[in-house]
Amino acid sequence: MFERFSKAARYAVVIAQEEARQLRSERIDVEHLLLGVAVSPDKALRKTLADNGVTGERIRAALSARRIGEPLGEEDAAALRSIGIDLDRVRESLEATFGEDALERAVPGEESRWGRLSLRGGRNFGHIPFTRDAKKALELSLRETLARGDDRIEAAHVLLGILRAPNPATRDLLGGESGVRALRDATHGLLDEAA
Numbered sequence: 017m018f019e020r021f022s023k024a025a026r027y028a029v030v031i032a033q034e035e036a037r038q039l040r041s042e043r044i045d046v047e048h049l050l051l052g053v054a055v056s057p058d059k060a061l062r063k064t065l066a067d068n069g070v071t072g073e074r075i076r077a078a079l080s081a082r083r084i085g086e087p088l089g090e091e092d093a094a095a096l097r098s099i100g101i102d103l104d105r106v107r108e109s110l111e112a113t114f115g116e117d118a119l120e121r122a123v124p125g126e127e128s129r130w131g132r133l134s135l136r137g138g139r140n141f142g143h144i145p146f147t148r149d150a151k152k153a154l155e156l157s158l159r160e161t162l163a164r165g166d167d168r169i170e171a172a173h174v175l176l177g178i179l180r181a182p183n184p185a186t187r188d189l190l191g192g193e194s195g196v197r198a199l200r201d202a203t204h205g206l207l208d209e210a211a
Contacts, residue, residue, distance in 0.1 A: 048079075061170075
């Protein structure tokens with residue numbers, strides 16, 4: 017199927033993998049595909065997304081914020097506060113001692129013989145698998161292409177695949193059901209203009 021992808025669509029998928037890696041995700045999910053599409057070289061598609069309130073910067077910020085809050089959520093913070101541990105003070109102390117981005121810089125605890133190429137603790141330079149939902153979105157992009165009678169999968173078709181079956185995180189990034197519908201209509205209009 018990948019041979020049917022245009023250059024912009026391939027770029028979106030490759031960037032989705034890179035963004036997932038940068039965000040320290042173990043898998044490429046639908047929201048990573050959305051981010052890849054949002055930063056694709058297709059200027060008209062990026063404008064369509066931006067006109068609907070969806071930008072790469074906004075998606076990346078939302079995914080980064082979600083990642084930062086994952087290990088210890090608000091309930092965990094409240095539980096720690098109940099025993100006298102204030103996470104904000106711990107963070108301030110770490111940043112004062114080690115620098116402002118101390119918590120963002122991952123320092124592997126124990127490097128294997130592969131050093132920084134390690135899959136545990138270090139950076140993951142290997143293959144990051146797609147989630148079932150992300151695979152489904154890519155399959156749906158092919159279906160969207162065929163349903164429209166187009167000959168190759170463009171980045172806009174990948175977006176249509178995402179819009180056809182968004183996961184909850186992606187639906188939130190797109191502004192809920194009304195945002196999904198509006199962006200779907202706008203994307204079809206964009207493809208109609210290009211045809």
